[in-house]
Amino acid sequence: MDQQTGTPAEVPIDSTKSSGVMQTLLHGPAGRSLGLVVALVVLILIGFITSGDRFTSSENMLVILRHASIIGVLSIGVTFVITAGGIDLSVGSVLGLTSVVGSLTAVQAAASESTWLIMVLVALLVGAIAGFVNGVVIAYGNVVAFIATLATLVAARGLAEIISQRRTLLVTNTDFTKFMRADFLGVPVLVWIFALAAAAGWFLLNRTTFGRRTVAIGGNLEASRLAGIKVKRHIVSLYVLVGVTAGIAGLMMMGRTTSGTSTHGYLYELDAIAAVVVGGTLLVGGRGTIMGTVFGVLIFSTLTNVFTQNNMDTSVQALAKGAIIVLAVLLQQRFASGKVRKAKKLPLKA
Amino acid sequence: MDQQTGTPAEVPIDSTKSSGVMQTLLHGPAGRSLGLVVALVVLILIGFITSGDRFTSSENMLVILRHASIIGVLSIGVTFVITAGGIDLSVGSVLGLTSVVGSLTAVQAAASESTWLIMVLVALLVGAIAGFVNGVVIAYGNVVAFIATLATLVAARGLAEIISQRRTLLVTNTDFTKFMRADFLGVPVLVWIFALAAAAGWFLLNRTTFGRRTVAIGGNLEASRLAGIKVKRHIVSLYVLVGVTAGIAGLMMMGRTTSGTSTHGYLYELDAIAAVVVGGTLLVGGRGTIMGTVFGVLIFSTLTNVFTQNNMDTSVQALAKGAIIVLAVLLQQRFASGKVRKAKKLPLKA
Amino acid sequence: AGALITGCSSGSSDSSAQPSNASSEGNAAAGEEVVIGFSGPAADHGWLGAINSAAIAQGDSLEDVDLRVAEGTNDANLQISQVEQFINDKVDAIVLLPTDGAALTAVATKAMEAGIPVINVDREFSSPAAARTTILGDNYGMGRSAGEYICERLGDKPDAIVAEIPGVDSLPLTQERSKGFEEALKTCGLDVDNRVPADFTVAGGEAAAAQLLSAAPKIDAIWNHDDDQGHGVLAAIDSAGRDEFFMVGGAGSKNAMELIKGGDSVLEATVLYPSTQAADGVRLARLIAQNKAMSDLVEVEAPKRIVLNAPVVTSENVDQYLPTAFTS
Amino acid sequence: MQDENPRPLLEVRGLTKRFGAVQALKGVDLSVLPGEVHCVMGQNGAGKSTLIKTLSGVHMPDDGEIFWEGKKVELSTPTAALSLGIATMYQELDVVDGLSIAENIFLGHEQASGGVLHVKKANSIARALLQRLGHGKLSPSREVGSLSAANKQIVSMARALSRDTKLIIMDEPSAILDAGEVQNLFRVVRELTSQGIAVVYISHRLEEIREIGDRISVIKDGQSTANNLDVAETPKAELIRRMTGRDVANVFPERTALSLDAPVVLEVSDLELTGHFDKLSFNVRAGEILGFAGLVGSQRSEIVETIYGARKATAGQVSVNGKRLVPGSVSSAVDAGIGLSPEERKSQGLILDEPIYKNVTLSTFERCARTGLLDETAERRVANEQIAALELRPADPLRPARTLSGGNQQKILLARWLVHGTTVLLLDEPTRGVDVGARAEIYTLIRRLADAGTAIIIISSEIEEVLGLSDNVLVIDDGQVLAQKSALEIDEHGVLDLVMKGSAA
Ligand SMILES: Nc1ncnc2c1ncn2[C@@H]1O[C@H](COP(=O)(O)OP(=O)(O)OP(=O)(O)O)[C@@H](O)[C@H]1O
Ligand SMILES: Nc1ncnc2c1ncn2[C@@H]1O[C@H](COP(=O)(O)OP(=O)(O)OP(=O)(O)O)[C@@H](O)[C@H]1O
Ligand SMILES: [Mg+2]
């Protein structure tokens, strides 16, 4: 489900000396997420053992999901740039910027009925512009993505502060906040948005030319260029895409907190990148998995919840979290594949 | 001066139709730092024009240098891991941890005369251990450096908080703090340490087998391995090295602030990486320049100083800083080389 | 704008924060021009933003003050060099809200030794010699006030569930607040059952509260340390549709006060933590630099230590505090 | 030739191209007729790849004109060339490892409507293409990263065929193919030309040119030295002279009789690598050249990599001069005196951005150093010695390895182990992509090393080369030794027969 290599059923892996169905499953695309499923199940078990029904209640599951949703949407976007071999450190800060500009639009446009739509459009536009700037600097200015987006991280935060005059702006449009905080079929709208973003992201990555080219650029930029792909243009559109997801996440944040401020999304970039990489997307590019990212986000979100349910000290949480990140990656790798050569090559890079 | 390709004087660059000395200079190793020198000079000019003697006074220059010294030492270490194609996000947090453990040692060991030495050794040891853990997880666990050190970032901060019980610990050894805050030949000890670290780093990177291995591994890990270099062991030692520089930086911080706390070094990793990359070290590895790093650190430090001299609003500063990071990189690249293919290949990666 | 230090310096619980004080006439008159350096932590949340803006506004309003504002930072190293820069520039006084009191002590001492009076705001230095005057909010007192208020309301229910949402847990001020809170609760036999730290931001407050509400199915009272993150906390409470408890806030934002006044939210009260401390610091710095005294005191010099009060704002007295509340 | 009627499909006049200080093309002419196989020949570094890159929109020429079907064109991007109908198989593998075969084939021109992929359709077209190329057994959905280099080449070719082309440029397609695969390739080429599609074919193997080519153009040092020679009428010796400017006897150096009491240097016993080969035992004596003959994918590379410790053997042992090696430890192998020149020169052998001399001393810089301090003077001295001995061009030790031609890059790897002075040398495809002149030099060198007592294992896709160079030959298929023979006892057909029988069994 999580890979671009076609459906598992069609992949006979290798005619020579493959050792059975189990191997095939474990080393195939399904296996890549298996480690994560195991990690998540273990976490849930720990939650259940330590907190019982309070943890497994459907309300609590929704708390976990709602908490995951904003970082989740962000991570879907980040999955694309990382798959293409790039990185975006500015997503959190762009999220903050869109929330500020969005909230301000709502205030400016007063209480008119169309406000909501305008606000949404403006937020997405701001995200897209920030992404466009990133993309152009990276693709045409040849500035490494890490630095270009680090610069945007700093600049967008500053801009958001200037625009908001460092105040927390209230989102005055109650239609919007009500919608964002409502449930639909018993599931919060925020979670629906996350689910839709994941589904759309999966489709885009695995079933469209855009996705193929993203993987190709991440896997071999030069070969992609030789194959006639307009690499620079594609890179720009990738950063626009992740900018737009930051805009969506900004809107979700506005709905969830009924406010817009420059502090929204602070350090979210690290959470998003961690989720994406723990999920199995290669930081060097060339392989991306939306399913993995979703699992990665859920693991972190569940972890926080388990910690809270157990009233655990923040510092101990931090210590545990560090260990768990490494364990999750090790688990994921163990299940993912036996490609020794690959594994040997990768560790140091990026 | 800044490169591993031998001293500029010895490099005839190319026998066939080289177009003049200037070209040679610009495209050679010296040129790689030239863009940075230009950037720094421009900044200093701006400082002089806007603030006059107040800016150019020797006291102010020392303020800039002292401020640069701690991030500077850290960046020297980070230059090594980045040159080898790795990254270390945990340096800031390890700095905090060493400062806590160091301060605590001083308290424990009471006022005995040997305290100072023990404290220094303990701080360096803590840094080395943290680096060792990073290195082992990366080299032997095959966990990508970004994630492994992100985990350490989180965990070390948690550990520092637990150890310090979230208090700011005072460094009771006044001999130590006096030494660290003293001047020697009119130059602060902190600046001397930075200068020594830079000199040692330059020597290590350019004149020793350790440095050669580092560059080789960053340039092509697999080829280095197949040439018989003990790659894993070297990777571990690289992370130990950067851990030790974090320990030195932690000691400097203890001296400068006469305190140890878990918040010391917060987000320094980003500053250090930015300085290293702006300096011209390739984020994908294979090329590292200590001189460039020193310039990168000085540029950032001077920038902050100029801002403060001009009483600039923090948010505007952030905006300007973002733009300047990108400009500095563009400038550095422009002067660095005409290697078009290289530039085309690199932007997206890492 | 903003309150005069004389107005809120007494430390008594009934002190008022009246916007202006007639007796300041003598000091209000412009004196010789003084240069004041101000350095504070990064304005990364509402209260600190308000601190900064109030200080800058204060500087602007005093025509004999040239206020130099250094970049807000959470990095002790950078803040030290800012102070060094002020020392080099031979400013007349420095107002310093240190990112970490202990870490800035040495450089503040250096400034004092160089003859530049340092006004220490909010986070205290580790040595008394490092500041000419210290203006502090009462963090411990804040926790106590919140605890006492909750005791008053729940004192008869020994098994009441009390929750706490502190700000950044690693800050000493948070620990002070929590300590005061815990000790006050103890006096009436209560304790903190659930504690989920946030980070002073709206989003952090929302996330922490959402987790808290899920972890604790029934709650009687919540103390949230900061009204800025409180905005998020309330959003989460609203989302969860919970209202079986009451909440006490902290810092005293305008929003929070308006909610208290409105009376239809779970927020019943908030404990004041003046956001005008740095502004007061600027005023005081000016007096010290100009060698003036505080008008309402007989003493001919400015006092050494001023601890601002941490009163509880409820629907009864909210009107009194609303005018000086900060907009987060 | 202009008076002969068919209008050239592609005509190039006076093309020049400079990279920094290197003038790669100094004036090249080329004229390709529809339906012909036009061979371009030249030594390593002559500028062949640069020429074809200017024709496929990768590099913009500095000067010169390109005519396509009589019209002057500018090929500024790969897309521009592709849309005219010029498809290229590049010398460096240009596939994306993380994508499937079908995805690679349709990269840049995906089977899709409205941006949504037709996976099934792409797979079935890909399957048909693979079948046409004689590789119907490859599943189009298999990830390209798991393919051998030879199969990647097939994917490249399928990609070129998948486009609507009038000209296919093949830059050394046969370099990584074995004899059978080359025949397969030729079959496809003939099929293409019979449809009127022109092929520009680059290869260093003269026999191939004779077999498939119609006309030949020769480049030397970035300049055309001969154009449109008729293949049938031009003797081999003349071609070589046009390319190299001298006479090269392309014969294998004479064998020195292997003395029977030469000591066994390399001893491999019951070596096993799960999934690749098991229970492998053989010895190599001092001065012996042992050849591994077999088809591509027969696990020969895996065997030498395991001996070298680059892969960790699951069982068995390797000893050098009676001393056992630590399994999975390259450094213990190197210390014991083994050297490996790996199959994939660029990704496994060289640090492309580092200068030649540092690549040469990559295994020895520690030894040159004193107490951890580099001695670059000594390094450059030993590197220069080898540069001179191997006639490495350009003879500039400071030139980054990236800018060297393939043959010269190969010489760097040999130089590395020459400096090191190994007792066992493992050579995996040492002449891949190397020109005739250099090839002869490398053969001589290998023989000289053997005569000096080095034990050598050599892998080559060219059976002729294995047989011509080795003393003894192991015929390997699917990780199993089918036969161990003296190289004199077996010929090319014998090897192929064995392999065919082996895989049939
Ligand atoms: N990107 C580049 N930058 C600098 N020099 C280059 C570059 N590409 C090629 N060269 C140089 O141009 C010359 C021609 O190289 P080219 O690759 O065209 O040779 P070739 O004839 O294809 O050789 P081979 O048979 O080894 O493939 C060589 O000297 C090479 O070093
Ligand atoms: N069972 C397998 N599963 C996946 N990949 C395989 C398998 N067998 C071989 N390959 C791939 O095919 C490649 C070529 O195989 P191998 O190197 O053994 O062939 P070879 O005989 O050495 O070929 P060459 O003559 O090109 O050196 C391997 O590097 C590997 O990537
Ligand atoms: Mg070539």
Ligand SMILES: [Mg+2]
């Ligand atoms: Mg092979």
